[in-house]
Amino acid sequence: MDWNPRPAEELWELISKNDSPSILKGILTEELFHKLKDKKTSFGGTLAHCMSSGCLHFRKNAGIYASDPEAYSVFADIFTEVIRRYHRVEILNHPEPYYGSEEQIRALQNIDPDGETVISTRVRVGRSHAKYPFIPVCSLQNLVDMEKETACALNSLTGELAGKYYSLADLDNATKEQLITDHFLYRHDDETLRDAGLYKFLDKGRGIFFNEAKTFICWVNEEDHVRLISMETGGDIASVYLRLVKAIREMEKRLTFAKKEGYGFLTFCSTNLGTTLRASVLMAIPNVCKQPNFLDVLNKYNIQARGTWGVGSANVDDIYDLSNKRRLGLTEFAAVTEMLNGVRAIKEWEEELVRINKTDK
Missing domain, CATH: 1.10.135.10 (ATP:guanido phosphotransferase, N-terminal domain)
Structure with a gap:
């Protein structure tokens, strides 16, 4: 429709x-x-x-x-x-992209080397085709053409990024629901996005790509034209981020993305432009989340806490999605580093509270 x-x-x-x-x-x-x-x-x-x-x-x-x-x-x-x-910026002077050198990325420390608290790590970016409008203004032909061009670029990826593109129109409901449950696929159930026109021609010109290991995913025409996602279990941020950077560079060889000087990469939602990067960990913090200064500490480190299943969701078993709050006015590498430092501080706080509770008993 x-x-x-x-x-x-x-x-x-x-x-x-x-x-x-x-x-x-x-x-x-x-x-x-x-x-x-x-x-x-x-x-x-x-x-x-x-x-x-x-x-x-x-x-x-x-x-x-x-x-x-x-x-x-x-x-x-x-x-x-x-x-x-x-x-919260005075001047829109977003810098040119800088993802960090491979040496700098590999030096990023594992957030949870013992595998005790971090369930998974994810880094994603959004991208928009420069020659097409965002979905609310798209024609059906626009969506179909974008899907075709994006799928062609994705299916040409090699190495660990190599995988297969699946059009939503070709997936049955059971498969879609399983992909959603596994955190691989997006939903179409947000009324604010519906009334922004994001769900027009639903299932047409939309789809998902993932590599064999399902550590690299791309959503096509979900909210932004292209959303590149790197993810894996555990807290090895270097592995996750390096994979994403490789994917970005390969896709930029094949497609032209919309940018504006001072604004960075342009996205459907103005809250995501700039780097468009959200680096996050899914982590259990049962003691920290109950502290009266929890939100103050999050703000101190520019960390955003979302529900277990992302924005707008509830917290299950005190598991939070913790990510960088700032996406505009800093480089991609700086955003990832800021998330890493903030989440590490919160993890150390959680461990200290566990020690105090044990001592009190």
Whole structure:
């Protein structure tokens, strides 16, 4: 099914009369709305495409999604301020990509060499085809063409990255559910993304690629056009990150991705642009998570704690997904290093609390 946003005036009426805690609500004045409401990108993206979800769901988030790579320029009066406020930066001067040398990457220490607390480690990035709009503005042909081009690039990978692409249209429901349960495949059940137009032509032009070991995965047209994911059990961040860097470099030989000076790599959601990198570990922290200063310590190390199954999910058995909070204004290698240092500090805190509890008994 296709999707089109509600008329811009109707969306303005909704958000202007409601108390939304979103960043969009805080900056979208009537004057600014009328200045931008009739503008269009060359892809056909409009302000209504960008603000649709934020005007229907009043949540504490950015409240706006980009219709296409050009939206960051055409609607810069909004996006620049949203990005500044969300990422807490004064100037958008994101550096050029730097993933670290192979020597630097291999020197990254295993977070949990004894295999006691870290269940798994994952590093992912999002990428957008420069020549296509984001999904809400895509035609069915756009999606089909993107899937074909991306699948062709993925299927040409060799060595440990070599694998097979599976189109969602060809997978039965039981296989999809098993892949979701195994943390390999994404869901389509977020109402804020639905009302941003992300689920149009559902299952068409979408799919998943994974290598034989399932340590390298690529989601195609899930949220971003391409989401590259490296993962494995345990805490060997060097192994996981090095594999991802190899995948990024190989894909860049085959596809052209959208970038903007000062903004880094462009993504559908402005909260993810820049490096687009999220490095995370799934770790049990049953003592730390109950401490009254837990959130303060997370903020100190720029670490974000999410549920066991990712954003919006609950915590099972005190297992948290811990990842780097900063993605804009620093290099990829710096983001991974920041996550590593923060998670190691939290792990050491957990171990200290275990020792104290044993002594008290």
